Amino acid sequence: MTADTPDTPHIDAYVLDDQVGFILRQVSQRHTTLFAEIMAAATGDESLTPTQFAALAKLRQLGSCSQNELGRETAMDAATIKGVVGRLVGRGLVETWKDAGDARRLRVRLSDAGAALIAAAIPRAFAITDQTLSPLSDGERATLLRLLRKLR
Numbered sequence: 001m002t003a004d005t006p007d008t009p010h011i012d013a014y015v016l017d018d019q020v021g022f023i024l025r026q027v028s029q030r031h032t033t034l035f036a037e038i039m040a041a042a043t044g045d046e047s048l049t050p051t052q053f054a055a056l057a058k059l060r061q062l063g064s065c066s067q068n069e070l071g072r073e074t075a076m077d078a079a080t081i082k083g084v085v086g087r088l089v090g091r092g093l094v095e096t097w098k099d100a101g102d103a104r105r106l107r108v109r110l111s112d113a114g115a116a117l118i119a120a121a122i123p124r125a126f127a128i129t130d131q132t133l134s135p136l137s138d139g140e141r142a143t144l145l146r147l148l149r150k151l152r
Contacts, residue, residue, distance in 0.1 A: 031132045038128050039121060047091075048121065051076060055084050056093065056110065056118040057125070064109035066099065093117060 016022050035050050054074045059065070062073065071081030085108055088094040093114035099105035110118065133141045 027132075031128070034128050034131050038124050038131070041124075048117070049084075051080065051084050052088060052093075053118075053121060053125065055081070055088060056114055057122065059094065059108060059110045060115065060118050060122075064107050067096070067106040067108050070108055088114065 032050060035053075039048055039053065051074070054076075055070060058070060058073045062070075065073070067081060067085055068078065070076075070085070071078055074081065076084065085094060085096065085106075089096055091113075092111055094108050095111050096106050096108050099107050133144070136144060
């Protein structure tokens with residue numbers, strides 16, 4: 001342990017409940033719980049995860065794209081997006097094929113079942129966001145989202 005200096009607070013001043021990472025993790029846990037409850041009720045699918053939802057929603061926006069692009073667009077690393085896409089393929093929610101111009105590149109798009117699932121899920125995603133932010137006023141919601149985007 002190092003001695004306190006004028007530029008560092010005293011160790012006793014550290015309160016876990018006041019730390020941004022701890023608070024963000026608690027809020028994330030609350031949001032994830034709401035996601036599981038509301039999404040399962042809406043889609044009848046308890047196994048749709050937030051990362052799978054993100055991939056489906058982004059594919060709805062983009063149409064087809066490479067698996068790597070989907071990972072970048074959803075802030076997932078290569079290993080994570082590979083697993084997500086593999087599970088979605090296994091469930092028949094997305095289709096993949098080798099890129100005609102580069103056989104090393106895997107392309108991804110929604111299947112008809114995936115398009116139907118994401119269409120049913122998106123209204124619930126709005127409800128999840130609304131419930132997550134329910135303690136805040138409209139102005140506070142806008143401020144929070146603006147500040148969180150700044151921290152990305």
